[in-house]
Amino acid sequence: MAEFTNARGYPIGAMSKHTGVNIETIRYYERIGIMPKPDRTAGGNRQYNHDQLKRLSFIKRSREIGFSIEEIRALLEMVDRRDFTCGEVHSMTVNHLAAVKEKILALHRLEDALEAMAAECSRGDVPDCPILDTLFEVSETG
Amino acid sequence: MAEFTNARGYPIGAMSKHTGVNIETIRYYERIGIMPKPDRTAGGNRQYNHDQLKRLSFIKRSREIGFSIEEIRALLEMVDRRDFTCGEVHSMTVNHLAAVKEKILALHRLEDALEAMAAECSRGDVPDCPILDTLFEVSETG
DNA sequence: GATACGATCTGTAGCAACTACAGAAGCAAG
DNA sequence: CTTGCTTCTGTAGTTGCTACAGATCGTATC
Numbered sequence: 361m362a363e364f365t366n367a368r369g370y371p372i373g374a375m376s377k378h379t380g381v382n383i384e385t386i387r388y389y390e391r392i393g394i395m396p397k398p399d400r401t402a403g404g405n406r407q408y409n410h411d412q413l414k415r416l417s418f419i420k421r422s423r424e425i426g427f428s429i430e431e432i433r434a435l436l437e438m439v440d441r442r443d444f445t446c447g448e449v450h451s452m453t454v455n456h457l458a459a460v461k462e463k464i465l466a467l468h469r470l471e472d473a474l475e476a477m478a479a480e481c482s483r484g485d486v487p488d489c490p491i492l493d494t495l496f497e498v499s500e501t502g
Numbered sequence: 503m504a505e506f507t508n509a510r511g512y513p514i515g516a517m518s519k520h521t522g523v524n525i526e527t528i529r530y531y532e533r534i535g536i537m538p539k540p541d542r543t544a545g546g547n548r549q550y551n552h553d554q555l556k557r558l559s560f561i562k563r564s565r566e567i568g569f570s571i572e573e574i575r576a577l578l579e580m581v582d583r584r585d586f587t588c589g590e591v592h593s594m595t596v597n598h599l600a601a602v603k604e605k606i607l608a609l610h611r612l613e614d615a616l617e618a619m620a621a622e623c624s625r626g627d628v629p630d631c632p633i634l635d636t637l638f639e640v641s642e643t644g
Numbered sequence: 645g646a647t648a649c650g651a652t653c654t655g656t657a658g659c660a661a662c663t664a665c666a667g668a669a670g671c672a673a674g
Numbered sequence: 675c676t677t678g679c680t681t682c683t684g685t686a687g688t689t690g691c692t693a694c695a696g697a698t699c700g701t702a703t704c
Contacts, residue, residue, distance in 0.1 A: 405652055
């Protein structure tokens with residue numbers, strides 16, 4: 361823990377280790393403007409402070425929760441301007457939840473289709489397969 | 503349906519309409535080698551035949567089922583060489599099914615996390631939010 | 645102070661799987 | 675022959691990173 365109480369700040373490698381975010385990705389976040397430009401040493405290496413560590417941690421968790429970079433950008437802008445309300449954040453979360461539920465449904469439909477296809481298959485050495493037959497059909501709806 | 507019985511073949515727009523695959527995407531498929539280079543008119547426009555329509559339809563369905571381009575390429579190569587067996591195709595399908603099931607599980611975990619976060623939220627006009635608090639925590643495990 | 649060695653630097657290119665132009669040319673109908 | 679839609683090529687953009695190359699920084703050891 362000693363390295364994280366260093367008054368000189370955290371080098372990028374420490375940030376990476378502590379949050380699990382890849383070094384290249386941290387620089388990428390800076391480039392796209394969701395992480396601030398940190399202080400630099402005399403030699404030009406990045407030196408982060410504790411607030412920046414918290415911010416990076418926020419981004420990591422938000423990504424894990426499945427928020428897009430643009431959603432995270434919106435969230436962080438509200439935080440930075442200090443003009444968010446709990447209601448706004450809640451509604452973003454609920455919207456996102458709805459999208460996740462949609463994805464789950466779509467994947468369940470896929471699962472069913474794949475299972476149906478696999479079930480029809482003899483799985484043998486025969487050079488013929490109902491799976492391919494299904495996929496090769498030309499629809500008549502066009 | 504008359505345009506699809508045209509002896510001169512189908513222009514790219516007809517292929518697109520019939521399969522639902524975007525024109526740009528059809529050209530992209532040609533570029534990456536999963537669609538063949540079709541005949542051309544005297545003026546240079548693409549002219550597809552019915553086999554090519556079936557092939558594009560196969561690609562479309564396979565993408566909808568969630569196969570990656572590389573998986574589709576492998577499938578098509580087996581078909582082109584005529585050396586596939588039903589067992590091979592079945593095992594690709596089952597592998598893919600397992601990946602889909604994994605994704606569903608991961609999304610369910612996400613759903614739970616989002617629901618827990620949303621449930622703790624007052625949703626009010628207050629400039630403070632347990633969702634953000636959760637996301638802003640710096641983990642102590644690093 | 646010299647040296648070695650890992651950490652970090654910038655800048656660019658690559659990944660998947662498309663999508664979106666620009667600017668020119670084809671093609672069919674009137 | 676003009677109008678107007680379709681198609682052409684080639685390139686760049688999208689999302690969210692990741693992977694280099696080649697140079698410099700920073701620190702520990704001698």
